Amino acid sequence: MLFRTIVSEGIAHNSYIVGSGGVAAVIDPRRDYEVFLDIADQSETVITHIFETHRNEDYFVGSRDLAARCGAGIYHGRQLPFAYGVPVKEGDRFRFGSLEIAVLETPGHTEESISLVLRDLAVSPDPYMIFSGDTIFSGDIARTDFFGKDRNAEMAAKIFDSINNKILALGDGVIICPAHGAGSVCGGEITDHLFTTVGYERRTNRQIKMGREAFIRQRVTESPYVPPYFRHMEKYNLGEGHATGDVSHSRPLGISQVHDLMKSGAQIVDIRSPTSFSGGYIRDSLSIWREGIPAFAGWFLSYEKPIILVDDFNVGLDMVFRHFGRLGYDNITGYLAGGFPAWSRGAQEIAVIDTCSVQQLKGRLEKETPYILDVRDIKNYNSVGHIRGAHHIYVGELPQRLAEIPKNEHVVICCDAGYKGSLAASILARNRYHDISNVLGGMQAWVRAGFPVEKSP
């Protein structure tokens, strides 16, 4: 039995390929699909089926491109009017060598969500695995807020019932292969386990264990963040537009090219670390460290205007391009040749942002009362606590809530570790805030230093 999990870090997404007897299915293929063909080739296997557990919001699915290369059919839930593929319904069965995939309709995260039960009939008619998409995750249940506050309770009930009545009912020994791991925007408490089992979740999953009513009650009070790029993904993943699997090339740009592109609206994304950014950057850049791209690019970047990257040494950019590509950004025009040092050597204007350590901040707070802006997500803000007097605005919502932040005060920006703070600082600087500081190490450092923390009641 061919079985491989393909993890896309950053978006914390799992694709799967499973096969037997020279034929295979891919579940939820990521956009840079070459990996599936490589695995299939190595085992002399043909990919004949591609299943989508649901219409994804958080990444470009690679189904259509992969199908174009290998001739597979695409299958997905029947509750959405996809412009491609074949709808399937509860009980539909597909055979791959000795394997059988059976469809469970498991709505909740979305209406058309399905789960796929895998049996190896050469061994037993018992279920062996389930590809659970965005229903149950390791330690978590997928978010249910996509249809608005009005329907959150309804969708929460649906997902709980899908899990309880259909997935848990398969028996403790069934392996669960979810579509996301820890860090995904589709679940807030996902544990860092690549896969799990019905039994392990039944005994340890906090959301399952709280029971149906408590779960629904909790869900109604929550409103997870919805990055704006979700709308773009939804359209594309429903069948609009076209993309290709090649997400890895871009070109070096000279200083004059960067200026020309900026004049025509280019977006500069500085992928360096907080210290490197603060020590010198191109005015109006957005500071998104390289590993933060999957989580934050989709909050701030347009799909139309060109994007220019700025690094220190232009090392390992291939992974950066992939991160963008998986979010559907095909407008990465290039990167600054020679990195930021080339900008310095070129005698170009260098913008800087003040930073401070938590020790320095502690000292300052004893003498001054700056405006403390805390840009962490609200869960982290509530659970870890905050510096006395801090004002909370999640970094993703900053552009919409700038009016709340005073322009004539010193703004000290604090996040978990210093990265989101650098991003927030870059947003303020673009909006002509001139007196801002980013706290290196953020609340992690503050807490580790033993400095006092307040918690909201």
Next chain:
Amino acid sequence: MLFRTIVSEGIAHNSYIVGSGGVAAVIDPRRDYEVFLDIADQSETVITHIFETHRNEDYFVGSRDLAARCGAGIYHGRQLPFAYGVPVKEGDRFRFGSLEIAVLETPGHTEESISLVLRDLAVSPDPYMIFSGDTIFSGDIARTDFFGKDRNAEMAAKIFDSINNKILALGDGVIICPAHGAGSVCGGEITDHLFTTVGYERRTNRQIKMGREAFIRQRVTESPYVPPYFRHMEKYNLGEGHATGDVSHSRPLGISQVHDLMKSGAQIVDIRSPTSFSGGYIRDSLSIWREGIPAFAGWFLSYEKPIILVDDFNVGLDMVFRHFGRLGYDNITGYLAGGFPAWSRGAQEIAVIDTCSVQQLKGRLEKETPYILDVRDIKNYNSVGHIRGAHHIYVGELPQRLAEIPKNEHVVICCDAGYKGSLAASILARNRYHDISNVLGGMQAWVRAGFPVEKSP
């Protein structure tokens, strides 16, 4: 949580690396250990512990070499006098970030066999996984014959109790990560599942389901094959001798070098296909097709005399070198430069072996009564059936049982698919049998052609 399964095909062996918080353990590292360091590096993790679930018989374990590179400690069962490492006992616990590994003593396959229970204490005190070594496999229970016929019942009882009382007792939802997959010499019915669960095995594992008494009764009747190289592995894996992880280089040899080496006892291994071998080969070669090396090299090849490989195009030899290295063969002196065609071009003597298709064989049998030699393993021989009048000698035992085969008759060699038949033919030819034919496609072809099959009563 860092978790990766490293599969070594051919020996069908699984190594694991599991870690958290920057520290990791490796379970049963294979000899070409570079892969573990690469995985650790990618996740900024240090390998601090190496566990051996038991002293292996079927491959060179990489523990000592890996430990020399990364400074990890080595841990194994306490019932054998290992010359290295630290003995552990039931209940010993090791912590890796949020993970805990606890030792279960699970004798049966060997006396010192242990299993390792993994818990993620950040999630739950419940067990999450078990690394079961050579106790339970997917669909099978490890062999228990290593201590001789006298103790087979005793060891069978031990392994059944280890599984029943300790592993199954962990609960249906626990994931089982065994040390071997389908094709291993350590189990005859292993299914082709990379991992399994307690629940799935409880419900589907034939050997578990038959019950303790039936299981022991069955074991007593069985005597699985013991390739001679096991003795070499046992010594090395107990701590004798030394090896290095580098198993991938060898050198091209010219014709005159091959002759010189042959004069001093070199062993020629022809890794080509049955048709290529039979169409022309170097006299006295052993025909072991490239993918058959893990299973058959250890039956026939000495660790002292140099080994020379012969291929057609010398493509993909890196994997061939690895196969040999994993069995501890460091005496691969080189390979024939230019492949067998260079031997032809060099006007060297070309030996040939007759082959026939099953259709041809069927025709011949209507007119002649050759000596039919069936070299499949006994399980396959019994379950598939055989050609009327066939004499069964397993290919591995051929050198010891040559006296049973007449020299003055036409010997038709039959196996499952034609590969082992080519190997058997090469052994007969080395022993001056001159009238031999290998059946291309073997019994698979015979059965598919619809020709008559007999089964032993």
Next chain:
Amino acid sequence: MLFRTIVSEGIAHNSYIVGSGGVAAVIDPRRDYEVFLDIADQSETVITHIFETHRNEDYFVGSRDLAARCGAGIYHGRQLPFAYGVPVKEGDRFRFGSLEIAVLETPGHTEESISLVLRDLAVSPDPYMIFSGDTIFSGDIARTDFFGKDRNAEMAAKIFDSINNKILALGDGVIICPAHGAGSVCGGEITDHLFTTVGYERRTNRQIKMGREAFIRQRVTESPYVPPYFRHMEKYNLGEGHATGDVSHSRPLGISQVHDLMKSGAQIVDIRSPTSFSGGYIRDSLSIWREGIPAFAGWFLSYEKPIILVDDFNVGLDMVFRHFGRLGYDNITGYLAGGFPAWSRGAQEIAVIDTCSVQQLKGRLEKETPYILDVRDIKNYNSVGHIRGAHHIYVGELPQRLAEIPKNEHVVICCDAGYKGSLAASILARNRYHDISNVLGGMQAWVRAGFPVEKSP
């Protein structure tokens, strides 16, 4: 200065990338162009120009696909009506950082052939290198027969003058970077040097040293082979049709799929060695060993009907797909899953061809007088000599000259090393010759064995 030679083995073709200051030119890009983008990326360089030294006959040029990916302009000679790109003329100059490329019109191989002189103006106005395309090679001058016998003298004069008056005139110290190395069909005496110099060629190139008149006289007597696929390349390389750089994927095919495709005209290409092929093959296959594809596929294979590959172990097929792709074959439908052994196991009909060693042939010739068919190229036939009584037909011309070969005699096929003989044997077998033998090792073995050779007067 960025400088890299990209060698495509088999077609013995050299592409070049040369650049400075972040901009680069590619000369004669091969079809699988990814390598150029990778090199450019590594050095933060943009490919802005693609030069074609002439319209190639022997491989698919990658210019249009590469240009589509990197935005470069394409430049070539002005004497042909290309459907794409920009014509250049003598004296045109292009600047890349400190480098300058100047155009020399150097007709002879084709009318529109150009050479490109490279200067590094940061060092000196002296010429540093010349990209000579198909004019001068290491030790050879390109063929001049493409315009027919009538114009061979004219073209030979042109190429000699191009070399003598323009290239040699640059001075002994200029490095020559030719478009082909040893083994190319574009020159018969190319030495195995990756690059050369004006001085080295002036002193050692036999064709230059013989002088203009002798050179022309010799050319008039020669008629190099013209594989049929040249016509396809010429059309494509002039701008007809379209292709993509991806030449590396294909799919495994089961036995029933192979039968279905064969019914609809599929071409089976057996890429195994002569011994493997002769020992068992699928009836009507064409035997072209994997490394012989660049030289021989274009003689026999249609671009329309599907192509199916047969190997032993399906190892290293990626390179095989590239070989086909570089000749423009996009009709590789797949390869037999499991290799030829799967055919045997499937109880399919197995065809065989007799082989013999040169010692056996010698023995037979003392008793019999078979029809000896020598299929080497005529140069090799003449220079090495042949077996008494041999009939010469070049393997490429065999399909057109079958009428010369008796069907009722035993045909012994002899080539240089046994490979072309296997190909010739497969062609005869397809044409219902039933009594054929291929001589393993060919004339190389015959000569090495010290057997008598005749030379034509």
Next chain:
Amino acid sequence: MLFRTIVSEGIAHNSYIVGSGGVAAVIDPRRDYEVFLDIADQSETVITHIFETHRNEDYFVGSRDLAARCGAGIYHGRQLPFAYGVPVKEGDRFRFGSLEIAVLETPGHTEESISLVLRDLAVSPDPYMIFSGDTIFSGDIARTDFFGKDRNAEMAAKIFDSINNKILALGDGVIICPAHGAGSVCGGEITDHLFTTVGYERRTNRQIKMGREAFIRQRVTESPYVPPYFRHMEKYNLGEGHATGDVSHSRPLGISQVHDLMKSGAQIVDIRSPTSFSGGYIRDSLSIWREGIPAFAGWFLSYEKPIILVDDFNVGLDMVFRHFGRLGYDNITGYLAGGFPAWSRGAQEIAVIDTCSVQQLKGRLEKETPYILDVRDIKNYNSVGHIRGAHHIYVGELPQRLAEIPKNEHVVICCDAGYKGSLAASILARNRYHDISNVLGGMQAWVRAGFPVEKSP
């Protein structure tokens, strides 16, 4: 003919492998020698000879390790008492297939320097190539100062005569393959050409063209920098000590491990960019950007005390490890896990250094008179010119000349581009200079901005 140039960037070193007929020679192998075995394997070639053109000062030669793997002999000049290998003398000849390598004794750079003339006897007895080691480079002649000022004239005469009488005498068409390219510490004017020819150098090499007397006169006035690590290399390359080819692994270190190692004398090397370093670093770090390691590590780092690396994202460290390994640094204990941001998150003390743009510096200089420290090499300082009032101390000599720099003044550090300035700033900071600024972009930015420059008379 097998021919490949293996470039080691940073040390700008060229190794070569050249072979024919299945045997090959390597010239001046770099330490990470795996590449030579890989190339040899791909072409079914055995490396039988390793030539060292001279005892190298600037990198660990890989001869002994490579020889241990492939069994080759090592050959070098006879004027030094090497502890290994075989001395060769003028006129010695070695045969590789159709190739011949002949030894020329070409003293000057060192006494035992040799050059190796390559002929392809299958083509011509004329010389084809010369491996010129450290005698002639593209555009330059190797340094001649290693025997002290007293013997500089003598060695300069020797090298000029070696080049003029032996190398140029081979004829214009001979290809020159030197041991170094642009950027090497062994020559100050090397052009960026991978290889050159006798003719091209005769016409364009400034040092050759100036004539013997002028060349010697110029050499006597020069004293190139001698990094301290040269002494270590000299010892090792003469045969002292032992190393292995594996230079690529290291381990992640937690904060507490870093503290422990620092207490026992560990050297922290910060490989980040100038802006990232200045924005926050671990006190007492040495700032050497990743690409500066080959040139600067050997000036400042001990071979005994452990070295710890600090990066931002720990991306591409493999190349960093190689850089260190090629200089013989086997004491890279590890790198800070999580990069510098982990240090921030850990609430550790963060040191900072002030930076300024050239525009800011210009403004400051109108109001203040800081101590301007220019740390470029003297050639750059003289040729480009400097800021009025600047004090020149080459960064490599800074530790020895700290007494010249006032501790109670503001020290503005200026170099070419900002990197060496960051290194110099880190050295001053370790020596308790508290009021220092590094000029981002250095003199390149200053000149590009059009600011005034002075030149020494």
